[in-house]
Amino acid sequence: MTDDIAVIGGGTMGVGIAYVAALAGRRVHVVEPDATRAAIMARTVETTLAGAVSRGKLDADAAEATAARVVRVETVKAIPEGLALIVESVPERLDLKRDVLSSASVRSPQLLATNTSAMSIDVLAKSVRDPSTFLGLHFFNPVWSIKLLEIVQGAATSSDALAQARTFGKAIGKETITVRDVPGFATSRLDFAASLEAIRMLEDGVASADDIDRAAVLAYRHPVGPLRLSDIVGLDVRLEVARALEAAHGPRFAPPAMLAKMVAEGRLGAKSGRGFFDWPA
Template identity: 65%
Template sequence: MSTTERMAVLGAGTMGVGIAYVGAQAGYEVLLVEPDDARVAGALRTVSDAVQSAISRGKLDEETGAALVARITRVGTIEDLPEGLDFLIESVPERLDLKREVLARAAARKPVVLASNTSALSIDDLAAATPAPHAFLGMHFFNPVWSIKLVELVRGEATSEETLDRARAFAARIGKESLTVRNVPGFATSRLDLIASLEAMRMLESGVASAEDIDRAAVVAYRHPVGPLRLSDIVGLDVRLDIARTLQAAHGERFAPPEILFRMVEEGRLGAKSGRGFFDWPKT
């Protein structure tokens, strides 16, 4: 298959796996870059489980599901990627130094569009690591990627109209609606989401109600599909903490992380990925 039908995802964490899944579902041959063997094994199990769930719900048939899984191939390092891929999406943890290092290596593979799946970091700060900032933008996906239909496109100062057009077309192909935002810390969705989650944590911390009832209020009264505390567990409490620190520095104390969040991260209670956060989660 030609490079116009191939894409790469850097990182086989929760978000990277989801992006790989929707890319494969849309017909792309997906190169999933991950050096850690155990993480790759877990990622492929997640993909297989998601496919089986879709088959059981009548969303996919067996043949289509098997073809989807077969279109995802593990690649050990960025340097093993072919040059000239249409899309190369970075999805490593929310640390500026790490993302810059990964993006610099990715840019050397000369993709047509290079994107960062960041929920809070400055696209201009990240673009400084690339030699072609006009071909770089933020593509903020939402967890679970295969279910939530939105992707937030973040335009940096140097991002070209052509790059944005390509990103919009890519989003449509993988079944997403896109919105375009300026490069303001937290963009649009992260600010809205985080402020609700931090307030829910403060309510729990001060004994307003149980975690179950705080979440039930959001689901029943406001028709949210999932409550803010359960969503925080799904996102990862360490990720929540990193984003809160970034937005606190940019926008002030209304985004200051509450003590309960610091404490839970220190204790290793990171949410679904550790088996315990505000709720207990089955080990996968």
């Protein structure tokens, strides 16, 4: 029985998932059809490993072996059949995730997961062959630093699938929590309660973006402030998820006008170079 896994999508979250799995000794097949993004993914892995070596966390041989375990493939069809796990990590668009998960399920993994912060596991399960082996694995950015892994149980998710997910989480150094398939799960609802209120405070002129974030970091020991985190996640993603949470839970999750205006202006955060803060290229 293979311990190999696959990650579909070589973006920010996908490369993080691939990194921690490879660091834990798993061979990881990363589906990334775009050559430019694949090159960025490879550089990210190399840079992150180099940082670990410089800090004394890894030796050079271990870093080289870890990098060699991350293998790029161009299509889902190139994923070997029967892997221990396939994690879908493509953008938060329902039609795209459905298509990708449908193709991934044909590869007959022992466990199939979606990395989503808000989408319904039960809705996505309709696209897979065996919903009993399907669940959510919600990773957090940066994956190599944040120790939490949120496991989202669908109505059809089996107890065996949950056990496999917890075992995988432990193997890659994560603490896991298990939540029901409720919009926003646990972590996104907590996160958005803070981030949307921080945007409203900025909108109301309570304090500067920098001071609002410093308050969260210094008073509550958050590793990064809610506005800077929103820039890292992407303000377009924030807006889309906020609207989904508003539809599910009511006006307390309604996106502030400032957020919608910034997205309309193309101020998307780190990905565009400017959001609540300026970001170097």
